[in-house]
Amino acid sequence: MRYFFCKLHGPRASFPADTPEEMALMKAHSAYWSEQMGRGHVVVFGPVSDPAAVYGILVMQLPDELEPAALIENDPVIKAARGFRFEYHPMRAVLPQQA
DSSP: OEEEEEEEEOSSTTTTSSOHHHHHHHHHHHHHHHHHHHTTOEEEEEEEOOSSOOEEEEEEEEOTTOOHHHHHTTSHHHHTTSSOEEEEEEOSOOOOOOO
16 A cells, blocks of 8 residues: 655635635535545545645555556546646655554
8 A cells, every 4th residue: 555645736825715616616626535535545635724825635545556646637626627736745654543
């Protein structure tokens, strides 16, 4: 199993608060990653309220044969070509949760 830290950059600092269309796109994005979580491909995801600009993070947990780009390319925000950009990096270690 491999793990990846992913960061989603929006098209501008105010996204997605600008239009109802953008809010609908973010709901589709959330539903997509929720589905991937149900398949065991995502550990955690969500928006980060950075004062400079909201961005999203997710941690993928993938079998060796599945590449992160394959999932990212099917994200509705990427498919919509609205200026979103993902960066992703392999995690060197994943530490177990302490009880």
